[in-house]
Amino acid sequence: xxxxxxxxxxxVVLLLLMIVSCGENELGESLKDVEWGSVVKISEYANAQxxxxxxxxxxxxxxxxxxxxxxxxxxxxxxxxxxxxxxGFNQSSLSLxxxxxxxxxxxxxxxxxxxxxxxxxxxxxxxxxxNTAVVLSDDGGNFFDHTPDIAVDAEGNAMAVWYVTYDxxxxxxxxxxxxxxxxxxxxxxxxxxxxxQQPKPAISNRYDGxxxxxxxxxxxxxxxxxxxxxxxxWRENDHIWFNRYILDSGWSGYQTVSNDTGYGEIDSKHKIxxxxxxxxxxVFNREISAxxxxxxxxxxxAAWIYEATVLNTNEPSNPDVAMSDSGDAVVVSDxxxxxGFTINRYQKSxxxxxxxxxxxxxxxxxxxxxxxxxxxxxxxxxxxxxxDIFGTVHESNNTWEPDKFTDPYKIWSGSINTEPYVAVxxxxxxxxxxxxxxxxxxxxxFQ
Numbered sequence: 001x002x003x004x005x006x007x008x009x010x011x012v013v014l015l016l017l018m019i020v021s022c023g024e025n026e027l028g029e030s031l032k033d034v035e036w037g038s039v040v041k042i043s044e045y046a047n048a049q050x051x052x053x054x055x056x057x058x059x060x061x062x063x064x065x066x067x068x069x070x071x072x073x074x075x076x077x078x079x080x081x082x083x084x085x086x087x088g089f090n091q092s093s094l095s096l097x098x099x100x101x102x103x104x105x106x107x108x109x110x111x112x113x114x115x116x117x118x119x120x121x122x123x124x125x126x127x128x129x130x131n132t133a134v135v136l137s138d139d140g141g142n143f144f145d146h147t148p149d150i151a152v153d154a155e156g157n158a159m160a161v162w163y164v165t166y167d168x169x170x171x172x173x174x175x176x177x178x179x180x181x182x183x184x185x186x187x188x189x190x191x192x193x194x195x196x197q198q199p200k201p202a203i204s205n206r207y208d209g210x211x212x213x214x215x216x217x218x219x220x221x222x223x224x225x226x227x228x229x230x231x232x233x234w235r236e237n238d239h240i241w242f243n244r245y246i247l248d249s250g251w252s253g254y255q256t257v258s259n260d261t262g263y264g265e266i267d268s269k270h271k272i273x274x275x276x277x278x279x280x281x282x283v284f285n286r287e288i289s290a291x292x293x294x295x296x297x298x299x300x301x302a303a304w305i306y307e308a309t310v311l312n313t314n315e316p317s318n319p320d321v322a323m324s325d326s327g328d329a330v331v332v333s334d335x336x337x338x339x340g341f342t343i344n345r346y347q348k349s350x351x352x353x354x355x356x357x358x359x360x361x362x363x364x365x366x367x368x369x370x371x372x373x374x375x376x377x378x379x380x381x382x383x384x385x386x387x388d389i390f391g392t393v394h395e396s397n398n399t400w401e402p403d404k405f406t407d408p409y410k411i412w413s414g415s416i417n418t419e420p421y422v423a424v425x426x427x428x429x430x431x432x433x434x435x436x437x438x439x440x441x442x443x444x445x446f447q
Contacts, residue, residue, distance in 0.1 A: 043441035105156035154226035156184035223274035
């Protein structure tokens with residue numbers, strides 16, 4: 001009889017502890033105890049480089065990388081699997097990109113070929129793996145196809161974009177950005193119109209026979225919302241341009257997204273991120289007389305909110321950006337001095353940037369910080385420091401202060417001199433991957 005009240009009291013206390021624990025986890029407080037997993041070499045063959053990572057669904061993460069003869073991949077599903085061939089083409093691969101919608105659809109694109117490069121794409125299925133790659137830019141020859149990117153919407157529709165030049169000896173002034181859409185309902189890529197005078201896939205059309213030097217195009221990027229709309233951005237003549245694809249309507253027309261102030265600004269290193277609701281951020285580096293700032297432009301789903309200076313400390317130069325479905329965003333960049341990195345966060349509920357934080361300002365040789373944000377707004381930053389890779393986490397609340405970041409954790413001690421890449425899923429599981437200087441691909445899982 002005496003034991004029953006004790007058992008009842010013990011049960012109540014245990015339930016209360018569980019409720020408190022769940023509440024803290026929902027607020028993101030448990031991120032202080034994030035566990036970084038062991039590092040695994042996931043490539044088996046030499047000359048592997050430039051890995052990319054994304055979560056195919058809540059259980060499977062893909063990593064793809066370039067090699068001098070094939071595109072190769074490995075995937076994580078409760079552990080790593082084998083280094084395998086993806087492309088099916090025995091040729092060089094360049095500018096490899098990977099995108100997933102988190103619902104079970106993934107695509108990879110890359111540029112490959114000999115004299116005249118083509119754009120290739122492959123689709124990943126959980127049941128069958130990667131399918132045989134197809135040529136997207138079957139344009140009849142004489143075109144050079146470069147730097148592709150791809151995005152996938154919630155229904156599995158995809159948009160690939162790339163930069164096109166004509167044979168520079170016969171026509172040095174032909175420069176365009178092309179796009180080609182994958183229709184998930186038909187399980188096929190939409191047809192491409194090869195009419196030279198007005199290429200239907202062109203989302204920019206800057207052909208001008210009177211231009212005496214080639215226009216400065218570079219690196220188109222693309223992002224998707226859940227409704228099947230896409231936004232592409234690219235650099236053209238020192239500014240950032242965009243075009244928006246609207247479902248059932250097509251491309252709406254290209255225009256600049258960065259303002260020309262007349263001070264000789266040079267905009268570059270652009271990135272775009274878009275959430276399921278159709279909001280987006282474009283960030284880019286602006287140089288004026290060798291002075292650098294990071295600008296951000298917000299798309300609220302209907303219109304662009306033009307240019308805010310979000311990073312301005314000690315010459316930031318290589319921005320990265322992430323966004324949550326609630327509309328919050330975070331921008332990070334390394335610095336010309338290499339002393340630490342700088343970061344800022346946009347809070348939609350306040351419609352403001354919370355303020356730039358200069359982290360690890362006394363630490364030298366920091367480069368390539370990359371940032372991800374999950375559905376609850378949790379932030380992870382990884383970076384390279386003296387050849388090693390580090391990570392830190394910020395808890396998800398409205399307090400934006402340096403001491404809310406966890407102490408830097410050394411994920412790996414090595415000889416890394418290229419960018420790391422990181423991705424998280426809705427369950428706050430993450431993968432960070434990188435290339436070692438000996439051209440091996442490594443990865444670490446965290447949760």
